[in-house]
Amino acid sequence: MKTLGRHLIAEFYKCNADTLNDRELIEKLMSQAAVEMGATIVGVTFHHFSPQGVSGSVVIAESHLSIHTWPESGYVAVDIFTCGGLNPRHGFQLLGAGLEAQSARFQEIVRGLPEDTANLSELHPLMPSDIDIITKEAEEIPLTPPSVA
Template structure:
């Protein structure tokens, strides 16, 4: 169960970005980032909150063969939280998790970010 758990709290994100309010755009970006990092997505769910005008935030999860990616957007605050956890059973996936997190942070282009990591197990 040894693994690496990365989190990021992003502020100053442009709320007009499609990633902030469009579940399809966020899902596509997450799938591409997961694949580019060398991880294996096995399922996903993106849920948009808020009124029918499409301005609500999104909670999204991508289940990975290696564990998970979670994304939460708050367009009204210009904020995003990211959570990437990989198990290292059978091989060290830490560098892949770090690539995935870096890609996602770059996509949101925040004015400010607070990154943390926790070694699990």
């Protein structure tokens, strides 16, 4: 069984502060992004913090989308993890437009077993964007047990 997935870790900057503090609007933007990517929504939960900020998740049959907003800084952190043929970069672009982001960046991680993910990046070329995107490849860092002193 193949275990392929794409995990986009995104940051949006200089976003509309009123949007970032509106729980209902953030939920709508995230749900729309999921649907427009072709995902099947199976659950949604969002929370407004006092005095400001929203966090939430959209659970999809193909994995999840999550968001955390900081209206006071115009900053948003988003994860979009998809399995199958869904393209998380489409969701990234939709969210950037909805959040009125002045700039954004993301890192995409190919998830799954090494034999299943070896050629995945070749299957999904970069998409053009109207958003200033900075991309960088995830570094593979070997895990070593901590030294015992």
